[in-house]
Amino acid sequence: MVDINNPQGILAAVKCGDLYSNHPLKAKEEYRLLVQKYHPDRNKETMAEDVFLKIRDLYAQAEILFESGQWEESNVIEFKTKEDKFKRLKFIKEFPFELGQQYVASSVVVYVLEAEHKRYFENAIKRVSSLRYENQAMEDEFERYFPKFIDKFETAEGKWVLVIKKTKDLVRLHDLLDYYLGRIEPRHVAWMLSRLGNICCYLDYNGLVHNGISLENCFVSPENHAIALFGGWWYCVGQGEKMLGTQKQIYDVMGPLTKTNKTGSITTDLESIKLIGRVLLNKAQVPDSYQAWLEKGAADSARKEFLRWNKVLRNSYGVRKFMRMEVGEKEVYSL
The missing domain is CATH 3.30.200 (Phosphorylase Kinase; domain 1)
Structure with missing residues (x-):
């Protein structure tokens, strides 16, 4: 529900459930307190009249919905x-x-x-x-x-x-990128790529191809430097099995042979990770070996690719250091 001490928040409310509880007596008491606080005869703030009208209109809506049994609330x-x-x-x-x-x-x-x-x-x-x-x-x-x-x-x-x-520390990777206005610092992208590479090694161990590793399907914990792969499992198949589908951006980076055969190949997941890296970096300046790895075709096994990546990391940044990422659910989703 909206913070009643925030006039702008009240004005932004769309449905009666954004401002009032789903109980007639409780909603009536909330309405009474809001009227006391924002009635123009008592509150001389410039926004008071508009806020009061919003309070009144949403309460009128609430009374109708209480009567009909059809309550509305945003989100x-x-x-x-x-x-x-x-x-x-x-x-x-x-x-x-x-x-x-x-x-x-x-x-x-x-x-x-x-x-x-x-x-x-x-x-x-x-x-x-x-x-x-x-x-x-x-x-x-x-x-x-x-x-x-x-x-x-x-x-x-x-x-x-x-x-x-889901734990509260996890946010959708696409939303984290939006929070950083379309570009994430290269060292943070590096640990994300490492975590995704590790996941690919596990999938390869299971003989699986996920076919859906993307910004939309990955959830990242900036606090714990972890990534969870929650979405896209509907496309997952065994290696060599007929594909069920994938997202367009992943299809675009699939190898020609995979597109022709339409069968699961671990290279699809590995190319998806490189694509994620390129999107997160958004042409940011990175060490030459880092850039070369992003652009080079994927290996035929997750382990080979992970070893290549570890070498790139050592050449690019030397000894690994934990870099704090001071952002979480509250910041990313403006809670």
């Missing part, structure tokens, strides 16, 4: 499942993607796939559940980078919903 979506159960989500941001809609909240990421994409929904669940680990140490290291489905269901209208657990 809230309610799902009705096929079993006639209701699930409510308060989200921070929503984004369209090629198969449906994505919702980012503090504790979850939700993907809603359109009805015709059932096979992608099922493939995501299948591929994530198939991930294997050589030992407990490997599991402890990698499982936090991949989706943990806390709910999955079909809606009454036939859409397919995946609910993935």
Whole structure:
């Protein structure tokens, strides 16, 4: 809800639920307090009259909705499942993607796939559940980078919903890039590329190709220098298996042979990572070996590429140092 001490925030409110609680008596008391604070006869601030009108209009809207039982609130979506159960989500941001809609909240990421994409929904669940680990140490290291489905269901209208657990320190990589106005400092990009390369090594170990490693599907923790790959699993296939699809920007960097054969190849994921690096840097000046690696074609195995990258890092920056990134969910999403 809006901060009632912020007149501009009140003016920006769109729905009655942005200002009032979803309970008639509580909303009435909130309205009374707001009127006391912003009535032009008491408040001589220049914005007071406009704020008062907004308060009054939204309360009138609230009374109508209380009567009809149809409450409205910004950044809230309610799902009705096929079993006639209701699930409510308060989200921070929503984004369209090629198969449906994505919702980012503090504790979850939700993907809603359109009805015709059932096979992608099922493939995501299948591929994530198939991930294997050589030992407990490997599991402890990698499982936090991949989706943990806390709910999955079909809606009454036939859409397919995946609910993935998320920690507050994780923000969508695309949103982090927007926060930095389209360019991230090269040393920070370097640790992100290292984390993605590590994920690729694990996928290669499992014989998988993700086919969806992108700014939209990766979530980054600036605080902990970690990256989680939450989206895109609907495109994941075994190496050598027929591809199910990919995003356009990934298709554009796929090798000619992969495009011809239309089969899963780890080089697709490796080229996707290099693409991410180029986009995050946005032509920023980097050491020559760094730039050469970004432009060179990917190796035929994730391990080979990771070894190449480690050599590039040593040549570019010497001994690794932890660089703090003073930004998080609050800053990125203006909370």
